[in-house]
Structures are given as C-alpha cells and as structure tokens.
Amino acid sequence: MIRQHLSEMSGIELSEVTVSKLEAFRDLVLKWNPRINLVSRASLADLWTRHIADSAQLYRYACNVSGTWADLGSGGGFPGVVLAVLSTQAHPARQYRFVESDQRKAVFLREAVRVTECRASVVCDRIEQVDPMNADVVTARALASLPDLLGLVARHLRSDGLAILPKGANYKLELDAARANWAFDAQVHPSITDPDGHILQVEGLKERLEDR
Incomplete structure (x- = not known):
C-alpha cells in the first residue's frame, strides 16, 4: 500500500529498495525527533502523508531535470532527503545539496544521507552566506514567505533553473506581494496531500532592479 501510494505521489514506480530506504529514514526521524524537534509531535502519527508523501509529490514537477538540486532550510529532511532517495532509483547521478544552519539538524541530515545512501552533501551555514x-x-x-524566499532562491538558482516551492492557502497573496520585487513565471499545482496546499513551479526568476 505504501509503495503504491508513494509511486502515485512521485510519478515514478518505486522499487522495494527505495521504499525500504524511505522506511529507514522514517525510523530515523522518529528516533531523533524527541531530541531536536525535526517535525511537530502532532504530525508524527501521520508522518507518511504529512511529510514523506507531501515531499515525494514534488518530484513529479522536475523528474527529468538532472544536474544539481539544492534544498534550502532542509531541517528534518523534508523534502530534500525524500527527493534524494527517490533519485537514487530514477536518476542515480543527480547530486543534492542540503543547506541547514542548525548544527544539530545538520548532523541529523548527514546521518540520514548515510542511512539512506543517497547522493547528497550537507552545508551547515546560513543560506545567504553559502556561495551561490x-x-x-x-x-x-x-x-x-514567498517575497523573502525568492531572494534566497535566486542566490542559488541558475538563470534557467526551476524552483519548486510548496505553499499554503495564502499563496495568491504571497505571489502578488512577491511580484513587487521579482519577475517570474509561476505554474500553480494543487497539493495532492493537503487540500489547502499548493505547489509553485517558478521559472525565469529575475529581480526587478529597473523599478528601484
């Protein structure tokens, strides 16, 4: 059941090995969460849907993009570790970089990379301090919020790159506010796991310097 559900979420037919790696990651989150609060306690009972499946659905919006994927503020590994694990099956050469400023969470992320054997590295620093x-x-x-987030994204995204950004019910307000300082094209997709959630697929991101 889990394998079928996650396959539907991600858009790829997952192997038993991939699901086993995600199960190992789940177990690691449950083990570490009491110590460093990776996710809210209220969501632990529904970890597969609230966090793992919610992260896995992002894969479908850039499933054929190779190269480097950067996950900003990786925290408890959502969506970064989940996406990296999916890639070990479908795109084993793809490289992930997780950026997390909290030292304890960075240690957790390195352990998650080791346990899941995904192709990723962890950068422990503030996003705005990391070299592009x-x-x-x-x-x-x-x-x-999107107006603040796009500045961080723009620092690390190549000019023809793609940003995949989950947002909540107020995404329209965030889009309108962000367009005051940023030019971009955005496709909006409804979240499969959250009735109030939306996924922004952002391309052509450019700061509106001419308006300043």
Whole structure:
C-alpha cells in the first residue's frame, strides 16, 4: 500500500529498495525527533502523508531535470532527503545539496544521507552566506514567505533553473506581494496531500532592479 501510494505521489514506480530506504529514514526521524524537534509531535502519527508523501509529490514537477538540486532550510529532511532517495532509483547521478544552519539538524541530515545512501552533501551555514550553488532545481518547504524566499532562491538558482516551492492557502497573496520585487513565471499545482496546499513551479526568476 505504501509503495503504491508513494509511486502515485512521485510519478515514478518505486522499487522495494527505495521504499525500504524511505522506511529507514522514517525510523530515523522518529528516533531523533524527541531530541531536536525535526517535525511537530502532532504530525508524527501521520508522518507518511504529512511529510514523506507531501515531499515525494514534488518530484513529479522536475523528474527529468538532472544536474544539481539544492534544498534550502532542509531541517528534518523534508523534502530534500525524500527527493534524494527517490533519485537514487530514477536518476542515480543527480547530486543534492542540503543547506541547514542548525548544527544539530545538520548532523541529523548527514546521518540520514548515510542511512539512506543517497547522493547528497550537507552545508551547515546560513543560506545567504553559502556561495551561490548555481543549482538546476531549488526546493524549500515551510521556510519563509514567498517575497523573502525568492531572494534566497535566486542566490542559488541558475538563470534557467526551476524552483519548486510548496505553499499554503495564502499563496495568491504571497505571489502578488512577491511580484513587487521579482519577475517570474509561476505554474500553480494543487497539493495532492493537503487540500489547502499548493505547489509553485517558478521559472525565469529575475529581480526587478529597473523599478528601484
């Protein structure tokens, strides 16, 4: 059941090995969460849907993009670790970089990379202090409002790159506010796991310097 559900979420037919890696990651989150609060306690009982499946659905919006994927504010590994695990099956050469400023969470992420054997590295620093990564794809989940988030994304996304950004019910207000300082094309997709959620697929991101 889990394998079928996650296959539907991600858009790829998952192997038993991939699902086993995601189960190992789930177990790691449950083990570490009491110590460093990776996700809210209220969501632990529904970890598969609230966090793993919710992250897995992002894969379908850039499933064929190779190169480097950067996940900003990776925290408990959502969506970064989940996406990296999916890639070990479908795109084993794809490289992930997780950026997390909290030292304890960075340690957790390195352990998650080891346990799941995904192709990823962890950068423990503030996003705005990390050298530009020129990533082909940038993801960020529950990190900041879109007007603030796009500045962080733009720093690390190549000019022709793609950003995949989950947002909540107020996404329209965030889009309108962000357009005051940023030019971009955005496709909006309804979340499969959250009736109030939406996924923004952002391309052509450019700061509106001419208006300043």
